[in-house]
């Protein structure tokens with residue numbers, strides 16, 4: 004145990020300031036206070052140990068964290084020595100006192116009361132965060148759905164391109180593009196005294212466009228729409244039951260995450276057919292120690308691909324390939 008801390012006598016006085024559970028402003032006040040001041044000097048804090056009767060009822064209003072390296076004495080167990088860095092704002096309904104105390108300390112005084120207060124706080128935090136999340140998103144559903152719909156033609160075309168640049172190009176040219184780019188990097192064979200080794204040449208952008216195992220983007224967007232569409236509107240996250248609110252929050256999060264992840268993946272995947280990426284592939288294949296025979300070039304809406312320039316086939320690209328991919332509103 005460290006040095007004894009002198010606590011002013013008035014800190015131990017009972018301060019029955021809170022007839023009802025402290026509101027959000029009190030939580031904010033405590034969190035701001037403990038950043039710069041000794042915990043036990045906060046105006047609302049009672050530093051005496053609760054007696055058995057007072058300890059019979061407790062509620063954890065919220066938690067707080069002390070700055071790194073700072074520890075505070077605790078009214079319940081160690082009133083004169085540094086003890087905890089993570090605390091609870093504990094409210095005692097029988098007296099109206101508030102104690103700022105260590106998170107595990109009260110357990111020994113009243114284990115059941117402690118466990119109940121912890122789960123009540125956890126549930127309340129979960130409820131409030133779901134409410135906040137839904138309040139911030141529900142109004143945006145029309146915009147989110149419109150964004151997804153606008154992305155659908157691009158998604159469908161990128162899914163088509165996987166077939167075109169995969170099986171169809173292979174039939175046409177004998178080139179298995181996916182096998183050339185699946186690692187994401189392009190290498191050259193280098194002969195050394197120890198034998199042939201592989202040396203990094205460049206990175207391929209958007210190789211996942213060709214990945215036969217990826218979920219179709221159009222399918223992923225459909226799943227996002229279905230998740231968001233399963234929320235019964237109008238939905239009131241404040242009045243809803245815990246079960247309904249949790250279900251709605253899950254659907255909303257699932258739909259938005261699905262959609263955002265898919266749009267980001269699409270933006271990356273279409274770089275595969277960009278002028279820059281096709282040039283990288285072409286230049287790589289021109290190296291005499293590259294293992295591929297490949298000519299690929301993007302020119303406007305035409306993609307040339309073949310074993311060499313002379314034998315290259317023209318693949319016309321759908322103009323949606325250049326359409327901007329929507330951003331879902333915040």
Ligand SMILES: [Zn+2]
Nearest residue numbers: 077079080108
């Ligand atoms: Zn304690």
